[in-house]
Amino acid sequence: MPMQREASVGNLAGSSSVIATTAQAFRRKLFDQFMFGIVVLCAALAVVVLAIILLDVAIKGAPALNFAFFTERPLPLGEVGGGVAPAIIGTLLMLAVAALIGVPIGVGTAIYLAEYGTGRFADAVSYTIDMLAGVPSVVVGVFVWAVLVRQVFGSFSGLTGAVALALLMIPIITRTVEEMLRLVPDTYREAALGMGVSRAKTIMYVVIPTAKGGIVTGVVLAMARAGGETAPLILTALGNQFFNLDLMQPMAALPLQIYAYASSPYADWHTKAWGSALVLIIVVGILSMLTRLATRGKF
Amino acid sequence: MMEANVATEVAPAASARASEAISMRVEGLTAFYGAHRAIENVDMVIEPNAVTAIIGPSGCGKSTLIRCLNRIHEIVPKARAEGKVLLGTDDIYAKGIDAVAVRRRIGMVFQKPNPFPMMSVYDNVASGLRLNGLAGDVNVDEVVERSLRQAALWDEVKDKLKAGGASLSGGQQQRLCIARSIAVQPDVLLMDEPCSALDPIATYRIEELVVELKQRYTIAIVTHSMQQASRISDNTAFMLAGEERVGRLVEFAPTRQIFTNPQDKRTEDYITGRFG
Numbered sequence A: 001m002p003m004q005r006e007a008s009v010g011n012l013a014g015s016s017s018v019i020a021t022t023a024q025a026f027r028r029k030l031f032d033q034f035m036f037g038i039v040v041l042c043a044a045l046a047v048v049v050l051a052i053i054l055l056d057v058a059i060k061g062a063p064a065l066n067f068a069f070f071t072e073r074p075l076p077l078g079e080v081g082g083g084v085a086p087a088i089i090g091t092l093l094m095l096a097v098a099a100l101i102g103v104p105i106g107v108g109t110a111i112y113l114a115e116y117g118t119g120r121f122a123d124a125v126s127y128t129i130d131m132l133a134g135v136p137s138v139v140v141g142v143f144v145w146a147v148l149v150r151q152v153f154g155s156f157s158g159l160t161g162a163v164a165l166a167l168l169m170i171p172i173i174t175r176t177v178e179e180m181l182r183l184v185p186d187t188y189r190e191a192a193l194g195m196g197v198s199r200a201k202t203i204m205y206v207v208i209p210t211a212k213g214g215i216v217t218g219v220v221l222a223m224a225r226a227g228g229e230t231a232p233l234i235l236t237a238l239g240n241q242f243f244n245l246d247l248m249q250p251m252a253a254l255p256l257q258i259y260a261y262a263s264s265p266y267a268d269w270h271t272k273a274w275g276s277a278l279v280l281i282i283v284v285g286i287l288s289m290l291t292r293l294a295t296r297g298k299f
Numbered sequence B: 001m002m003e004a005n006v007a008t009e010v011a012p013a014a015s016a017r018a019s020e021a022i023s024m025r026v027e028g029l030t031a032f033y034g035a036h037r038a039i040e041n042v043d044m045v046i047e048p049n050a051v052t053a054i055i056g057p058s059g060c061g062k063s064t065l066i067r068c069l070n071r072i073h074e075i076v077p078k079a080r081a082e083g084k085v086l087l088g089t090d091d092i093y094a095k096g097i098d099a100v101a102v103r104r105r106i107g108m109v110f111q112k113p114n115p116f117p118m119m120s121v122y123d124n125v126a127s128g129l130r131l132n133g134l135a136g137d138v139n140v141d142e143v144v145e146r147s148l149r150q151a152a153l154w155d156e157v158k159d160k161l162k163a164g165g166a167s168l169s170g171g172q173q174q175r176l177c178i179a180r181s182i183a184v185q186p187d188v189l190l191m192d193e194p195c196s197a198l199d200p201i202a203t204y205r206i207e208e209l210v211v212e213l214k215q216r217y218t219i220a221i222v223t224h225s226m227q228q229a230s231r232i233s234d235n236t237a238f239m240l241a242g243e244e245r246v247g248r249l250v251e252f253a254p255t256r257q258i259f260t261n262p263q264d265k266r267t268e269d270y271i272t273g274r275f276g
Helices: A002-013 A022-064 A067-071 A085-116 A120-134 A137-153 A158-183 A186-193 A199-210 A212-227 A254-262 A267-294 B012-018 B062-068 B099-105 B121-131 B140-150 B170-183 B200-213 B226-232 B255-260 B265-271
Strands: B024-033 B036-046 B051-055 B079-087 B106-109 B188-192 B218-222 B235-241 B247-254
Touching (some): A067 A085, A067 A267, A085 A120, A085 A158, A085 A212, A137 A158, A212 A267, B024 B062, B036 B062, B051 B226, B062 B247, B099 B106, B106 B170, B121 B140, B140 B170, B170 B188, B170 B200, B200 B218, B200 B226, B226 B255, B235 B255, B235 B265, B247 B255, B255 B265
Parallel strands (some): B036 B247, B051 B218, B051 B235, B106 B188, B188 B218
Antiparallel strands (some): B235 B247
């Protein structure tokens, strides 16, 4: 009996010994380790690249950071000191208004596509969102400039900047939130519907709370992208060297400030550009963390 | 039932509820998914205060049938049904009847326990009331306790009502789902293979619970286990899908009769295990 079993297993392995030869086992193991190594290398590369960028910005930008940098407005060339406070406030304000516009539209569209979306209108909406996602941000800026800045308002303003940012945020929010909603298992919808709960309430009180984490991720991703956009803001918010909370006036923003400082020929301003870049990264990072903290419920 | 010799009858409280239990009658029910006919011409009765089991091999349409009984099959796009399903004297498929209202009176428990993950045990049981806007009219604490007691879960969770719904064991989760369904006091409780995902001990406890619940509710249960059907049901419906994969009701009779003296040869073949 044992003899029979050995022979058949041996046939499997293609040799006449038990299970497999040590050479074959070694080759197989080597290949496994090799593939594992390659994959780990790729991951490490990604982390290293990110770390290099962050470190570079941090090292070059740190010299510019002081209390004045965060609290004062930019000074004309030649004067020492000054800061990017108007730009920080402007970025936060425009992001807030953009979120106010973009999140309801994005989430609403996502809900429509994920929960109700069948038929040609839904297909058209889905396709349009995909296309909107591919529009270059400068083109969005030109569009908002042509319609709002030139036609409607007749002047550059923080509001038009926020609208441009919202247009950039909507496709990201829609796509991410739609995926997250689809990930909520149907069984929970059925459980609610099975108790005689209407579809709208099922979505509002069961599906969305379950997908809450994913929705927040989508919003944070969209805000991170919008926070760093420069081209659309050049054509809409324009930028401002003074403190300004009026959305109907031109408004400062960190990307604009970085651009202004970096494209100048002055070394001091270059350092300030790095400093502004570092501040932008920090601001977006804090925003993401706060959004997650604020919306974390019991899991 | 309201006579003096209560000793042989059910407990008085249940008896008061029992007189309200409603029967369901299915007439000529045919269900479609798009163009495909899933079940055809089903006629049966679901008696009040009794457990009706629906058995049959995989793909015979038993899940489709039970999902038609509270119109929840309609949430699948392009699914529809023809025929009549009477709850008492009302046809739930009549023109103008709101499917949502139907499901408030005919509740459903599913195969895989599905307590809402974002809610605590307490909130899960109360969810039916709250989401139907009924929480203002009742003492929610009372309803939650009563439902959990009826579902034989109160003693196990009374100290952790705030714990997440998903923190319970599989069997407990299923009893939580049952508590959730009965909190809104439906007339009928439909159960689609409620024990499939559970271990034998949890299964046994749920079966005990079902037999107890029939004193208050009308119950229909789909089960892939013939033994379960013979253990707990009063009536049994045997379904079978032919070659065109259209499910038909082959035989419907009191459980004892189906398992000891089936009238149709196909029923006999199934229960004796000649095919499964």
